[in-house]
Amino acid sequence: MNREKLIDLIKSRGSFLCVGLDPDLDKIPLHLHEYEDPIFEFNAAIIDATRDHCVAYKPNLAFYESMGLFGWQSLQKTIEYIGESHFTIADAKRGDIGNTATKYAEAFFKNMAFDSVTVAPYMGSDSVKPFLEFEDKWVVLLALTSNPGADDFQLEIMDGGVEKLYQKVIRTSCTWGSPNNMMYVIGATRPEYIKEIRAMVPEHFFLVPGVGAQGGSLADVAENGLNSDVGLLVNASRSIIYAGRDEYFAEAAGSEAKRISAEMKLILQKKGLI
Numbered sequence: 001m002n003r004e005k006l007i008d009l010i011k012s013r014g015s016f017l018c019v020g021l022d023p024d025l026d027k028i029p030l031h032l033h034e035y036e037d038p039i040f041e042f043n044a045a046i047i048d049a050t051r052d053h054c055v056a057y058k059p060n061l062a063f064y065e066s067m068g069l070f071g072w073q074s075l076q077k078t079i080e081y082i083g084e085s086h087f088t089i090a091d092a093k094r095g096d097i098g099n100t101a102t103k104y105a106e107a108f109f110k111n112m113a114f115d116s117v118t119v120a121p122y123m124g125s126d127s128v129k130p131f132l133e134f135e136d137k138w139v140v141l142l143a144l145t146s147n148p149g150a151d152d153f154q155l156e157i158m159d160g161g162v163e164k165l166y167q168k169v170i171r172t173s174c175t176w177g178s179p180n181n182m183m184y185v186i187g188a189t190r191p192e193y194i195k196e197i198r199a200m201v202p203e204h205f206f207l208v209p210g211v212g213a214q215g216g217s218l219a220d221v222a223e224n225g226l227n228s229d230v231g232l233l234v235n236a237s238r239s240i241i242y243a244g245r246d247e248y249f250a251e252a253a254g255s256e257a258k259r260i261s262a263e264m265k266l267i268l269q270k271k272g273l274i
């Protein structure tokens, strides 16, 4: 999906919600275990219930890879089930030397029809650029993550310099691609940095995880991160997909997605963006 189509989708739906598909066999309702592929059944029900309220889906690969071959099959079926109506993010956090990176890119962009993949920048430009060679496909680069460990390196000034690591990552990487094929991961748990990062890269989209289960605030993220193209995809995984744990789990997920997207619509209207 190209940038224009993504922006149209967001503005026409009045939502910048990304639903994280992080299914865990220990958490999905028991009655689904009777199906041949419980993970896919769970995802399909969540997708049916949420698709009108969100613009993107982000399956996190760990939840599929942990189940071996069956997990990969569930992922493949899930991505086909979503189809082309939504922006899709393979949350794989890949990063390796060039020829290996090309194979990772082929895995997600050719073998599976994902629109984007999360990539770690720390092996440098040759580990990221192979992902940027595919038309209408995106790199979602880790910049300032939502977890407490971001303090260990990302928020540190390295080697007596003046920049923090996440600042160097953004300043260096923003020339590798363009706002048409690169986004940045900025955690919702660190809203105080979003404004500064928006000033550094005014046009890029940010994928913002960390609202819901990790406690980040949608209002704070929007206040600091919106740009004239909206420029945000805000992800929530557990708070949506496990909003209900019984046979009405899909309805509960749909209600939670609807609630968040209604809040987003109000924000966009107030800012005059829709």
Ligand SMILES: O=C(O)c1cc(=O)[nH]c(=O)n1[C@@H]1O[C@H](COP(=O)(O)O)[C@@H](O)[C@H]1O
Pocket (backbone or CB within 6 Å): 020, 022, 060, 091, 118, 144, 145, 146, 147, 185, 186, 187, 209, 210, 211, 212, 213, 214, 235, 236, 237, 238, 239
């Ligand atoms: O790349 C990510 O998506 C990501 C980056 C980050 O900084 N923090 C973060 O939580 N994530 C992912 O976003 C999702 C957050 O899930 P919830 O906390 O359940 O909403 C998980 O799939 C995480 O792996």
